[in-house]
Amino acid sequence: KAGVTQTPRYLIKTRGQQVTLSCSPISGHRSVSWYQQTPGQGLQFLFEYFSETQRNKGNFPGRFSGRQFSNSRSEMNVSTLELGDSALYLCASSLDGLNYGYTFGSGTRLTVV
């Protein structure tokens, strides 16, 4: 059974640019969540999508957005990149969103220069 797949694994972008990250959940999982992980802040919740609808949102600025497609695949977009956006971005999927916990992908390491 394939796990959660995130692409790309590594990304280097310049300040001011925008970036789109992709996540393919485990087959049958309808909930996809996104997290930002940095050494100083730990795992910070960005948002959760369930059946193409954003169900929960963390405390991140509007530059961070996402969407989910009918096949449950999800994308996350960050516009007007800042140096502080450099982080590991993790996608996680779950059957129903929360009750069974999440399975994480390997993450996308974003570096903003």
Place this chain on the structure above:
Amino acid sequence: QKEVEQNSGPLSVPEGAIASLNCTYSDRGSQSFFWYRQYSGKSPELIMFIYSNGDKEDGRFTAQLNKASQYVSLLIRDSQPSDSATYLCAVIDNYGQNFVFGPGTRLSVLP
């Protein structure tokens, strides 16, 4: 502000000992509790979840939940060097809408 707190560590234990990792949470209505393990450079992986007060055992791992005291712990018996990792506690709030992670405790098992 819903908070989940853990000692950052590092917690060092000798090989074969019991490692005890603790987590406290502020939302008294929290429903479900999870322990994740994260090796350096890797993504978190789910170890256990617990919903009810008491103990839940899975192999060398035991999760303990005390809702009255608002803490959940993870015991690792017969600790191995391969258990050396950061352990993250996560909590679902009373409304089942927020999945909040603690900062993690770094465990080091010394051979």
